[in-house]
Amino acid sequence: MKKEAKPLASLADVEREVVAEYRELGRRQLEVRLQQLADQTGELFPPAPTQAALPDPAHRAGSGKSDR
Numbered sequence: 001m002k003k004e005a006k007p008l009a010s011l012a013d014v015e016r017e018v019v020a021e022y023r024e025l026g027r028r029q030l031e032v033r034l035q036q037l038a039d040q041t042g043e044l045f046p047p048a049p050t051q052a053a054l055p056d057p058a059h060r061a062g063s064g065k066s067d068r
Helices: 011-041
Strands: none
Touching: none
């Protein structure tokens, strides 16, 4: 009984996998460095989220039709 060979990944698949791994590695390193900086300066990391102000409907930009 012969075991079926697993198909090889395409070069694009390998590239996507490596890019995703390094993106995650970079994100973790950035998080560590930001935490170290926050510890040195006494700041809070991650910063508390700010509540975004709702846009004023009079200044809203949109692609809808104008009533004028």
